[in-house]
Amino acid sequence: MQIPIERYELDNGLKVVLSEDHTTPVVALNIWYNVGSRNERADRTGLAHLFEHMMFQGTQHVPENGHIAHVERVGGSLNASTWLDRTNYYDTVPSDRLELVLWLESDRLGFFVPALTQEKLDNQRAVVKNERRQRVDNQPYGDWDERLQMLLYPPDHPYHHSVIGSMEHLDATSLDDVRDFFQTYYAPNNGVLTLCGDFDPAEARRLIERWFGPIPRGPAIPPLPGTPVLDPLKLGTEVRETRRGQVPLPRVYVGWRIPAYGTPDYYAADVASELLAGGKSARLYRELVRGRRLARSVAAFVLPVVTGASALIARGNVPAGEDPAILERAMRDEIARLAGGGVDAAEVERAVTGLEARHVFDLQKVNERADQLSQLTTYFDDPGLINTELERYRAVTADDVRRFAAEYLGDDNIVVLTYLPGEPAEAAS
């Protein structure tokens, strides 16, 4: 199975990836802009995401909410998301509507500023603050990623703060901030446009040039704020936080700083996370959920992020009334065993089989394929990795996992975040 890929660049610097598939008469358009919460000023956390909301509030030629209405009324689906390193916008439509979404997306890139108003900003600020209330403040454990980011990355690192940002900074964001953010980061030379699905490549090239070609290149993108490079990469210590509050059951998160997405060690880390909790034969599940019953459920994953360092995170849900310290100890012991040489080739083989199968399952959707192509082009300028990245996983040996675990998953590089039921209070222990 090979995903076909054509890659080229417009004169204004917009990178374009085309991937044909005529199975279903639909086409996915996906744009990644190389800007995320990492680019925010320390006193404007949440701006990149609030900005993404503003991109649905109309442009010079498309009225407020017109983008969504246009796509929905032709039978398409759409959304956008903001993360640490990037912001993506995507529309999947019946293939006869390709030009419609090229028009809409190009108007956002070329004609956003004239449609900005204070009223729209105030409305979306209220929506985003409600998003924060719903997902973070009124949700048990809802601030886990915010807390882990704060503990894993130092105050001057771009990952120190959360994507959703603080209420205070959202309140302080002005129309000038939004305009400046657009003019700094939303330029063709800071984006990747991918089409995947049912289109004619020659016609697609013509239409892309028609709608995106006239948009001028923007100024050079400024360097990231703060200190993105982490030297040394490891924390050098154990960092702990205990949060007591509105949670029904105790929960333990354990995190380690690890090399960034794209490095050989990252692939070893991803395989390690599979060995820990990729399926029900994985170590944490087998030993701690099914075996000793110290946890009701477990998870482990790595963050596909590229700025300075990624993280491997493991989570365990503790039964009511049990001491989370026991689960924490057991999780750390299991993880230490990865470094102890107990990993065999068959176990690694099983983990990679799972990764491989899920990769193929995911690629069935044109929108998922388009998103991956944009990601690989944004981070590595190599959309072909969609076909070859699995080789990097297959190259990981049991010894690589052992070496990775010994180097990075030790007590000198660990963050432990524990949630306890009870009266709200914070205490660093």
Next chain:
Amino acid sequence: MSAPGLDRALAPPRGPLRPFHFTPVHRRALPNGLTVLVAETRNFPVVTVDVLVDAGGTVEPEGDAGIATMATSLLESGAGGRDADEIAERVDSLGLSLDAGVGWDTGQAGFTCLRARLEDGFELLADLVRRPVFPEAEMERVRDERVSTIQQRRGTPSSVADEVQGRWIFAPGTAFARPLGGTLRTLGGLTRDEVAAFHARRYRPAGATLVAAGDVGVDEVVALAERWFGDWEGAGEAVPPPEVRPRLERTTLVLVDQPGSVQSEIRIGHVGVARTAPDYAAVSVMNAILGGIFSSRLNLNLRERLGYTYGVSSAFATRRQEGTFGMATAVQTEVTAHSVSEMLRDMREIREAPVSAAELDDARNFLAGVFPLGLQTTDGVASKLTSIATYGLPDDYYEHYRDQLLSVTAADVQGAAQRRLWPDRAAVVVAGDAEKIRLELEALDLGPVVLADPAELED
């Protein structure tokens, strides 16, 4: 910036339309009564297989709510000579995405796999469906897991609101008033032998269906089904469907106190519609306009006009019998009462006046257009085969599905709203900081006001 001849003010014209057809559905029957439904899609080397048995929530014995869920959860805890760890190793070695679960109408177990693993997958699935052993220790462990899940839900405002809503839509004591997975009380009463006996009675081939979608042909599926399920025997005893009885005669405000909450979770709902109802397409279009899409009346009002919420939606959950209708949102505390009155106003307006031609057109085109998006994956196609099997839809139902949607009229929409939306007989559930919201909610004068009893959820 504009090129000559490029008018950005006008939406560009559509390109050449390519036809869309639902993959033909092949139907076969095995001598033991097992129906086989197959849809071939060859673009990716992936196959989804599901076995559907008459072992859903509606056939649970009185007082045993959750037994159907326990039965499917325990299939992978030991079967056909393998223990739980050995099954897990086998599943992961094959790269299977195993999926077993329960709906009100069926119990289901199946997998998605790479094509090369299909035969291995069948072998394992046959063990799970036909030869589970229900080890006592796993029974206790899975029960504890479910108890923890319920405890988690009790501490999650959105889940509390959902569950209280279910309790106030259906009459106490009727099957649909309880959550499908059971309660602390009913789960606590189940024994390993009861679960094993439920499986032995209900997991039978006569009346069951095996669906397969993906990179495989009908003859190959039939051969695999005969090999692995051909000597499976028996039929589940017919069980009369449970009673569907609304709890409320008039709109009632049900308050769930969540002291300190920064938002209020609002659920407004009542008994809905069966999947096989003749006005199902009209109901779907009506719901899209009311709250089923981003550009719906509810969302443009509460989110985009008022900024009260991150999102608000409405949905009909359908099953063989009448399911539920519900509108759901989370709003900041201080605008709780106004949000409730706006939601009820939107609900009344779609009954009182015909929708505009533009709204009708947009909603029909949306539903017809997004339909193929869900069919790009083998499990998406398999889910449609599951609906055909579960609701007795014609095999060519999905080939004509889009035409049904596109032929709905404004009068159909209004008729559906008048029949299927009950603003005067709704449960208005609000989970929030009662001290801050109660007075304003009472001032809306919607009807009786009750404080939900959390103990009711445990029963």
